[in-house]
Amino acid sequence: MSCCEQARRQELEWLRQEVSAARGRRERLLPLLQEVQERLGYLPPQAMELLAAGLGIPLAQVYSVATYYRRFTLTPRSQHVLQVCTGTACRLRGADQLLSFLLQRLQPGTKASTGGGAGNAGPRGGSACGCGGRPAGESAPPVSVETVNCFGACGLAPVLAVDGRIHGRMDAGKAAELLEKWVER
Amino acid sequence: MALEQVKLEPGLRLRPRILIGLGSCGLAAGGEEVRSAFLAALRRLGLEAEVRPTGCLGLCHQEVLVEVRLPGLPPAFYARVTPEKAERIAEEHLGRGRVVEEWLLPGGEAGGEFLQGQTRICLRNCGRIDPEDLDEALGAGCYLALGKALREMKPEEVVAEVRRSGLRGRGGAGFPTWRKWEEVRRAPGPEKYVICNGDEGDPGVFINRTLLEGDPHSVLEGMAIAAYAVGAATGYLYVRTEYPLAIRRLRRAIEQAEARGLLGRDILGSGFHFSVQVVEGNGAFVCGEETALIASLQGERGVPRPRPPYPSTAGLWGKPTVVNNVETLAAVAPIIQRGGSWYAGFGQGESRGTKVFALSGEVERPGLVEVPLGLPLRRLIYELGGGIREGRSLKAVLIGGPSGGCLPPGLLDTSMDYEALERVGAMIGSGDVVALDERHCLPDLARFIAEFAAAESCGNCLPCREGLHQLLALLDRIVRGEAEEGALEELQALAELVRDTSLCGLGRTAPNVVLSTLRYFRAEYEAHVLEKRCPANACPHLRSFYIVPERCRGCARCVGACPRGCISGQPGQPYRIDSGRCIRCGECQRACVFGAVAS
Ligand SMILES: Cc1cc2nc3c(=O)[nH]c(=O)nc-3n(C[C@H](O)[C@H](O)[C@H](O)COP(=O)(O)O)c2cc1C
Ligand code: FES
Numbered sequence: 001m002s003c004c005e006q007a008r009r010q011e012l013e014w015l016r017q018e019v020s021a022a023r024g025r026r027e028r029l030l031p032l033l034q035e036v037q038e039r040l041g042y043l044p045p046q047a048m049e050l051l052a053a054g055l056g057i058p059l060a061q062v063y064s065v066a067t068y069y070r071r072f073t074l075t076p077r078s079q080h081v082l083q084v085c086t087g088t089a090c091r092l093r094g095a096d097q098l099l100s101f102l103l104q105r106l107q108p109g110t111k112a113s114t115g116g117g118a119g120n121a122g123p124r125g126g127s128a129c130g131c132g133g134r135p136a137g138e139s140a141p142p143v144s145v146e147t148v149n150c151f152g153a154c155g156l157a158p159v160l161a162v163d164g165r166i167h168g169r170m171d172a173g174k175a176a177e178l179l180e181k182w183v184e185r
Numbered sequence: 186m187a188l189e190q191v192k193l194e195p196g197l198r199l200r201p202r203i204l205i206g207l208g209s210c211g212l213a214a215g216g217e218e219v220r221s222a223f224l225a226a227l228r229r230l231g232l233e234a235e236v237r238p239t240g241c242l243g244l245c246h247q248e249v250l251v252e253v254r255l256p257g258l259p260p261a262f263y264a265r266v267t268p269e270k271a272e273r274i275a276e277e278h279l280g281r282g283r284v285v286e287e288w289l290l291p292g293g294e295a296g297g298e299f300l301q302g303q304t305r306i307c308l309r310n311c312g313r314i315d316p317e318d319l320d321e322a323l324g325a326g327c328y329l330a331l332g333k334a335l336r337e338m339k340p341e342e343v344v345a346e347v348r349r350s351g352l353r354g355r356g357g358a359g360f361p362t363w364r365k366w367e368e369v370r371r372a373p374g375p376e377k378y379v380i381c382n383g384d385e386g387d388p389g390v391f392i393n394r395t396l397l398e399g400d401p402h403s404v405l406e407g408m409a410i411a412a413y414a415v416g417a418a419t420g421y422l423y424v425r426t427e428y429p430l431a432i433r434r435l436r437r438a439i440e441q442a443e444a445r446g447l448l449g450r451d452i453l454g455s456g457f458h459f460s461v462q463v464v465e466g467n468g469a470f471v472c473g474e475e476t477a478l479i480a481s482l483q484g485e486r487g488v489p490r491p492r493p494p495y496p497s498t499a500g501l502w503g504k505p506t507v508v509n510n511v512e513t514l515a516a517v518a519p520i521i522q523r524g525g526s527w528y529a530g531f532g533q534g535e536s537r538g539t540k541v542f543a544l545s546g547e548v549e550r551p552g553l554v555e556v557p558l559g560l561p562l563r564r565l566i567y568e569l570g571g572g573i574r575e576g577r578s579l580k581a582v583l584i585g586g587p588s589g590g591c592l593p594p595g596l597l598d599t600s601m602d603y604e605a606l607e608r609v610g611a612m613i614g615s616g617d618v619v620a621l622d623e624r625h626c627l628p629d630l631a632r633f634i635a636e637f638a639a640a641e642s643c644g645n646c647l648p649c650r651e652g653l654h655q656l657l658a659l660l661d662r663i664v665r666g667e668a669e670e671g672a673l674e675e676l677q678a679l680a681e682l683v684r685d686t687s688l689c690g691l692g693r694t695a696p697n698v699v700l701s702t703l704r705y706f707r708a709e710y711e712a713h714v715l716e717k718r719c720p721a722n723a724c725p726h727l728r729s730f731y732i733v734p735e736r737c738r739g740c741a742r743c744v745g746a747c748p749r750g751c752i753s754g755q756p757g758q759p760y761r762i763d764s765g766r767c768i769r770c771g772e773c774q775r776a777c778v779f780g781a782v783a784s
Contacts, residue, residue: 008599011267026483026484026485027482027484027745030467031464033466034462034465034467057484064486065484065485065486068469068487068643069467069468069469069485069487070467070468070469071426071466071467071468071700072467073405085388087389087546088387088388088389088546088583088587088617088619088630088634089388089545089546089551089619090388091388091633091775092546092547092621093546097730113375126426127617146425149386149388149427149470149637150386150387150388150389150390150391151209151213151246151427152209152385152390152393152394152395152426152427152428153209153210153391153616154208154245154388154389154390154391154543154545154551155214155245155246155248155544155545155551155552156210156214156245156246156248157214157545157551159213164429164434165212166209166213167211167213167215168210168213168214168248169303180610
């Protein structure tokens with residue numbers, strides 16, 4: 001068993017306890033989904049089953065809720081996330097150019113996904129080796145580029161968040177600098 | 186503990202104080218580095234000063250903003266502070282008592298014109314106190330109004346005071362706050378709830394974020410007063426997940442207030458209980474709508490349901506529930522403290538009091554300002570916003586975000602109040618004011634808003650789910666120059682249909698930007714449809730690029746930049762673009778240092 005699978009087992013053990021404490025309380029579904037997403041970086045099927053059984057909600061409804069919200073992903077998210085704000089203020093000040101620059105640099109040939117919010121964007125925990133507790137074989141690209149509606153830092157548009165940390169007054173040049181520093185680390 | 190006993194530590198104001206803007210904007214501009222630089226410099230110089238974080242003053246474009254206060258002297262505000270500047274400010278100002286004039290915030294002392302042009306009621310403490318320290322909030326007068334309400338007023342008197350103030354909801358619809366409260370107060374049964382809506386999903390606004398990050402206790406106090414007025418014992422504060430700092434500070438504020446008996450059981454010894462829980466959103470815009478928000482709190486899909494019944498009769502778990510916006514609740518404590526008539530003394534007509542506006546886009550000074558309702562739009566843009574950047578001219582103002590409307594410069598004298606804006610096809614909405622200059626294309630803006638709304642539609646009702654996609658497809662054709670004659674009539678009819686038949690406010694208001702731009706900027710649409718031309722030269726599909734031979738030095742930078750390899754020529758000679766193969770990406774124009782690529 002890899003260190004990550006071990007970590008994931010521990011996480012699920014944690015969830016089992018939480019769920020039994022919340023037995024039958026439907027309103028605990030979203031907070032628990034949030035925690036699983038935060039700890040594992042995605043919602044594995046085992047977690048969904050645990051939640052359904054423990055909270056007394058049909059499994060289909062657990063999926064229905066989880067897939068409704070942008071925050072949750074059913075597949076592992078990347079280790080590192082770049083989020084470009086494409087809100088009104090940022091678009092007016094060059095967010096599109098920033099986005100196409102980043103996509104070209106990091107993921108030639110792909111489109112940005114509309115990812116979750118900044119709250120769950122930090123490097124994901126779950127294991128010391130930094131793989132986010134991901135089981136072997138399920139891999140996500142090391143960096144993903146996502147778009148976000150607005151960080152509420154519109155006065156500093158355009159805005160880019162690197163692993164949840166917001167940087168303002170961006171342009172391609174500054175983004176390139178940031179990326180370089182970041183890759184070094 | 187009675188509130189009167191909570192006194193400021195006497196030494197607090199006698200030490201030099203450095204307040205660093207560490208809200209999201211300040212952090213994004215490098216606030217943490219500035220804080221470390223100050224701490225290091227003070228240590229190196231052997232100086233004693235209190236270094237504290239503070240929220241946003243509203244001057245986002247001047248972050249990192251630092252306030253230095255020496256005992257007995259007026260505060261000095263430094264703008265755009267960097268770690269290097271911090272070092273010198275520590276040396277000169279704190280070390281030698283000499284203000285570093287050239288780095289002061291332009292416009293004079295004490296925040297200058299920027300603060301003096303405002304009436305800061307909701308924003309009273311933002312950027313002036315350390316939001317992570319309850320003592321600072323108490324020193325600024327927080328929880329006095331709660332104490333007054335609990336001790337001297339009956340719940341119905343609290344509602345009456347709010348009624349006198351004329352306060353209306355700041356979350357968009359502008360519904361009179363007292364009426365919701367009165368309905369919930371009169372509703373039978375012991376179980377009632379207060380929900381504070383901090384979902385703030387409109388791209389372009391950051392008012393709730395600033396309040397929650399900069400002055401969490403004032404919002405909590407407003408919630409507690411509302412709870413007392415309606416008889417609720419439990420409250421939820423729903424904050425969008427994109428605001429992690431606000432969530433952290435709120436949780437901390439609640440802990441601190443509970444530890445002092447200002448929230449929780451038996452508040453201030455009055456026998457009144459009220460506990461608040463922070464709930465994180467999940468990244469769905471429509472969850473800002475009150476019935477969707479309630480569904481989300483119950484652990485369901487955040488889908489709006491038809492109203493009535495309104496939450497005030499059947500809200501959370503089917504019980505009577507007050508749902509109020511963060512800014513609405515932040516106005517409550519001053520109203521109770523100073524009286525409803527005082528608050529109603531500001532404003533105009535049916536729009537009483539003050540409103541915070543978020544200025545962004547192409548204004549010189551983007552940021553937050555709080556002014557009496559009824560101020561002419563012109564003053565907002567030109568006085569508080571400092572006019573349009575780089576001396577360009579104003580083309581349009583988008584007011585009210587994705588649900589608002591777009592006004593032309595001819596309507597700059599419109600009064601910023603609920604009724605006047607509605608008459609011209611805009612709305613106050615959540616208070617965002619985005620200025621656009623002549624380089625921006627309005628059909629393209631309408632397309633972007635439609636794209637946003639279509640992506641955020643929950644899909645529950647047909648007109649919104651399908652209609653917005655149809656609108657988007659049509660607008661797409663227009664900005665690509667592929668629309669045929671009659672497209673504008675079709676656009677108008679479709680927009681009206683979606684507006685008139687959608688279930689919730691999302692679909693009902695999303696077509697507003699289309700309708701208002703059609704109304705005021707029809708010629709620009711016609712140019713796209715009839716002449717296949719974008720007058721602002723902004724739509725990529727309608728631009729053509731060519732090289733001006735007189736300016737071209739033949740450096741071949743454009744050749745390297747072109748992803749299609751469609752630029753040819755001899756080094757040293759003017760190059761040429763093969764317009765047949767050009768995909769109009771504009772890379773060559775960005776690469777050219779001689780300004781030789783025209784479009
Ligand atoms: C699509 C949609 C999004 C909304 N988003 C918000 C929001 O982010 N914040 C908010 O306070 N109200 C929002 N509202 C309005 C709420 O439904 C509700 O009217 C408001 O929270 C009531 O508070 P108020 O009376 O203090 O304004 C939204 C409405 C719609 C239709
Ligand atoms: S629009 Fe980008 S931060 Fe608000």
